[in-house]
Amino acid sequence: MGIRPVIYFLENNLIEKILSEARDLLCKLGITLHNREVLELLSGYGATIDQDKYHVLFTNDIIDKALGSTPASFKLYDVLGNETHDFSGTNSYFTPGSAAINILDNRTNEIRKPNTADYIHFSKLMSGLKYIASTSTAFIPADVPGKISDSYRLYLSLLYCEKPVVTGAFTIEGFEIMKDLQLAIRGTKEALVAKPLTIFSCCPTSPLKFSDVTSQNVVDCARFGIPVEFISMPLSGFMAPVTLVGSLIQHTAETISGIVISQLTNPGTPVLYGGSPAIFDMRYETTPMGAIETMMIDCAYNEIGKFLNIPTQAYISLSDAKSLDAQAGLESSMGATLAVLSGINNISGPGMLDFESCQSLQKLVLDNEICGMTLRMARGIEPKEDFPSIPLFQELLKEKHLLISKHTRKYIREEHYFPGRIINRANLSRWKEEGELSLTARANQEIERLLKEYQPSRLPEDSIKELTRRMEDEARLHGMDKLPG
């Protein structure tokens, strides 16, 4: 085995200092938590609660108890029950950026509200993208009532793509149907606990606040053993200290708060130590996900998660560009490279533009290649029948090339990553002869190819019927008699 390359931003003594400060924040300043049930829960474990102000002061005992029961790893399974993810060590997996309100229309290059047809295209495309291991509820179809927009995305994802889904509920009520859709596939709660199918993103509100919805979603997921990724979003210089260390302290406190809620509800519930922090750009009043400091915070909190022996997640490998341009490529590949080199377990971002608000199928197919390249890099450099080397060089000198050498044929596909046609490696003449296709044109060709080659999900007919029945019932409750499409 070769070395799995890993980079570090923090020394252990700095991690310990950050953790110590975060504990102090939680125990001395506390957090605001707008959920009576969770406040009761915490009170039962000795936290100091101010019910009127929805305020809680943690204790180190509560924090230790929660961290002590958090699993060091967990697995995910696709709709058919096959294992797809092992969130442990430095195993890295990609998932598309989630919950965009817009899409970049690949036919018109216009940024607009997405609909069901777009979502189906996305899900079909995701089926064929080899290096993005899970799908996500990547954007919000605007042609269904807002109250079912969270569950409807999950429904379409489960129907058109076999991969596990990174998702999340927008409301407390939304969880119920989203859990039911998973039960339609797994059959029983026990089966779902044994083979998790989704990860729910649960987002604390910076600074140091948990909304009623987020708190309840964390509790509900814990009760059903559904893995949760905590998405703390400190904004350096605005809703968090401007320094990266200061932002990390806040991120740590917010994430540990979520872990406490989850683990006290159901010890052993799988969680990802995640986030979507960003620096705040004081010129544009925006939160650049493509900023190098944003990525540094991501990689650093991942180290804190690993220090706590908890698998990690980050919103990294995405871009703030508005189209498939050079900025989109550079920000996404820089993020993906750093994420994989840091060993972040669940890397969210592919396809995403414009500060996590616009999904692009064009970018998704490009990002799939970025993911493939970085995952190749993660396999590192390892000797493969390279010692002693003289026989191979004798063959080279004799034959004048090694194109058909056994050694070449045995290792070519393992050693070299071959990107799809979106990455142009033709010589100039061939590129010209093939139509001088731009990156966007090649991306569109790749989209068309993947849609054409799409194979319907192998989910059993009974599960599809049950899934659809539950979704239709839910839609009717919200005034929609027939689902779109």
Next chain:
Amino acid sequence: MNILQQISDQIDLGDDEKVYELTTTAIEQKIPVKQILDEGLLQGMNIVGRKFKEHEIFLPEVLMAAKAMNAGMELVKPLLLSGNVPMKARVVIGTVRGDLHDIGKNLVGVMLKGAGFEIIDLGNDVTPERFIETAKAEGAQFIGMSALLTTTMPVMKEVVDRIRSENLEDKIRTLIGGAAVSKGYAEEIGATAYCYDGSNAIDYLNSVI
């Protein structure tokens, strides 16, 4: 399975020993040699060529297939010659005078051979006289010239000019390739075609023979 289909399949798999055995059997079964060539050997290489273009397979598999094809060709070629069945075409190739860079030319040679063309490889540092005299002596229909250096490119023009001055344009066509040259340069010097890589050369030759 039809033996010609088996030959084609084994070429696709790059198994030279099996292709040799199957071709021997096909000859013993008195299958017309032209049919063995077209429906077995070349058919296999056509499939390989398509797969290569679609990026389903890469160069090593193409060259293994070419090796397998040549194993069959060894048996078929004497029969083709004795039966006056024409080969696809004969091509003289080489790197031009003053240029020792022959990696690209070698690759093109191997690929053309695999595609059923008869290749006479003159190596590198080849003079215009040698290109033309060999083509005339061997009855080759094509001369393929390679150059990596801008300083050696003009040798290609010398070859083209000589062919023209000897009124051989209808008999010998010139193909150029290599990092230094381009389609524009081929037009400028009056070469018949510019081929940017091995498969492009195969496509070109197949389109004109």
